[in-house]
Amino acid sequence: MGKKTPPPYPPNPVLLVDDELHTLASFDIALRSHGISNTIRCQDSRDVAAILDNQPVEIILLDLMMPHVSGHDILKHVRQRFPELPVIIVTGVNEVETAVRCIQEGAFDYVLKPVEIERLLPSIRRALEVRQLRRENSRLASSFFDKDPAHPEVFSGxxxxxxxxxxxxxxxxxxxxxxxxxxxxxxxxxxxxxxxxxxxxxxxxxxxxxxxxxxxxxxxxxxxxxxxxxxxxxxxxxxxxxxxxxxxxxxxxxxxxxxxxxxxxxxxxxxxxxxxxxxxxxxxxxxxxxxxxxxxxxxxxxxxxxxxxxxxxxxxxxxxxxxxxxPLRERKDDIPALLDFFLAQAATEFKKEKPRCPDELITLLAGYDFPGNVRELRALAFDAMSHHRGATLAMAFFHKELDSASLRENPSTSPARILPQKSWAASFAQLPTLKDADQELIAEALRRSNHNQRAAALILGITPQALNQRLKRQA
Missing domain, CATH: 3.40.50.300 (P-loop containing nucleotide triphosphate hydrolases)
Structure with a gap:
């Protein structure tokens, strides 16, 4: 099998405009030797307008002193018709006034002949980058008010x-x-x-x-x-x-x-x-x-x-x-769909029927930070399926696994550490009222659960209905 030919770069050609054939040839050879393989040579400056009208061009390398149509006139035409098209002036005219005039008229850069490729190549690469960044900014701007991607099939996995x-x-x-x-x-x-x-x-x-x-x-x-x-x-x-x-x-x-x-x-x-x-x-x-x-x-x-x-x-x-x-803890709304997807995968792998998930399981998972993110949730789903028997997933397995995982991540939360010899209330110089303590505990539980009331209720050891009633009384 032969070596594959890489696609031309850039996708749209670089237009080389000069009335001297040997200059065009040397530019072309130098650019191709550095990976810029898509070029058009133009020796007659009268042809530039037609070339630009008939096909997209990435950048232009333009001589100034040419018969028929001067480089200055071409530069003005390009700035009027194709303002996004970078033009690099490559000329033997070594005059500050001329260089300043070209830059003021919109030239991207001004390079003197005889040209050293080490000087010209960085300018060309910067111009190519600017072109691409402008395209990307345009695409971002056009999609600013879109909610969904234009190609959802690419992200289906x-x-x-x-x-x-x-x-x-x-x-x-x-x-x-x-x-x-x-x-x-x-x-x-x-x-x-x-x-x-x-x-x-x-x-x-x-x-x-x-x-x-x-x-x-x-x-x-x-x-x-x-x-x-x-x-x-x-x-x-x-x-x-x-x-x-x-x-x-x-x-x-x-x-x-x-x-x-x-x-x-x-x-x-x-x-x-x-x-x-x-x-x-x-x-x-x-x-x-x-x-x-x-x-x-x-x-x-x-x-x-x-x-x-x-x-x-x-x-x-x-x-x-x-x-x-x-991280997954910042997109917990994805947990139900992810869990359903991974359970379906696991059920196929283990040749089992996909089980039903109890409602409280999502609440339990939403209260966990998932330091291993989506990969950890997938491992948990597959492990659960390997132990699963019956029509409904057992909550006991998830309680055990999440408790163990929490202890591995933060040993300070082990029962031996969070139940001190002296009551935690002994640290208060003045005890809060029951109403104040109730409000503070609810606020802290909501903060820890990202304001998921089902998860907050689970943390507090009460039902979601009871938590909802307490919140109504606080309002």
Whole structure:
């Protein structure tokens, strides 16, 4: 099977406008050698208007001094007809007044001939990024008043009806087609990889979705895993081996647990993100890849970079698009649907009938913080099904498991710790009235249960009806 040809980049072409053929050819070759493969050469400035009218263009590289139609006139035409289109002036006119005039007329940048590719390439990349960010902002603005994502089928594997999650889906849709990195943060078990896969599915990229967990990888293994190696690079390297970056060409590369990456590996990743190029281990031949990088971590990267544990330049490069996935305790309205989904999965796996859930089970689960998030709820549902007998799930199992889990997370809540030798009331210099104590206990129970009255009643050891009556008396 032959090596697959990566799709052209950028999706819309870069228009090169110059009256000198050798200049057009040298620009084209230089750009293609750095991964920018989609270009149009235009030697006759009179053809520019027709090209722009007949097809979308990503950016323009424009000479000033040309016969027939000058670069100044083309720049004015572009600003009037296509104001969102970045124009980079590439000219031999070394005059401050001319440069200032071009910038005032709306040029994105002004580069002097003879052109060094190291000077021109960053300008082109910035222009491409600006174009993409404008598209994403436009998509976000157009979806601002929408409640549901435009492509709900992509998120069908993520069970939710939560408004925060739906807003997150809409943001994913807005940034999915871009080329910039995406940073996904959130606690363990919230479903970060599911979000990463959804972004890839929405992107329209035809290449593979490739994943790797980088936690625990030393610098050499990280470089070998991502960038591959040449024959003879180290003992045992008896042939060339492609890395995951090459495998993900035209697709997406998902790096999980990016917060655990060593500093030398951070430098290598930063170079790849900025230059879109890399060297396999043991090779001096540069390779290019258009793989879109998506990263995830449960760590607080902002805090890590402030402490010097994570490179500041890489941190800001990664967080061009940042998605914070909320923990389950902040979307408890999803618990009933998630539990139903996981019980159905477990029933199929264990070849049992799906049981009925008692009403008080949802109340019990809503009062628990789920430090392991959705993954913990799934494990609990499967464990419950493995023990289940009969038509209705037994509450005793859940009481036992949640009590045990709470003690593991916070041993200070064990009965031996929360029942001191002396009554807790002895700490009051002046005892509150029963009415005041009643109000304070109810308020605290509601706070701890996120104002879920069924859960608050369970905490207080009374029925929801009794709690409702007390609240009415307080009103």
């Amino acid at each position: 993520i069970i939710t009806g939560n408004d925060t999650m739906k807003a997150l889906f809409r943001y994913c849709e807005a940034v999915a087609e871009g080329r910039q990195p995406v940073l996904i943060t959130g606690e363990t078990g919230v479903g970060k990889e599911s979000i990463a896969k959804a972004i890839h599915d929405l992107s329209g990229r035809t290449g593979e979705y490739v994943t790797v967990n980088v936690a625990g990888l030393d610098d050499q293994i990280f470089a070998d895993t991502l960038f591959g190696h040449a024959r003879g690079a180290f003992t045992g390297a008896d042939r060339n081996r492609a890395g995951l970056v090459e495998k993900a060409a035209g697709g997406s590369l998902f790096l999980d647990e990016i917060g655990d990456l060593s500093e030398p590996s951070q430098v290598k990743l930063l170079r790849f993100l900025e230059e879109r190029e890399y060297y396999p281990l043991g090779s001096d031949q540069v390779h290019h890849s258009d793989a879109r990088v998506i990263v995830a971590t449960h760590r607080d990267l902002e805090q890590q970079h402030r402490k010097g544990l994570f490179r500041t330049d890489l941190f800001y490069r990664l967080r061009t698009h940042r998605i914070q996935v909320p």
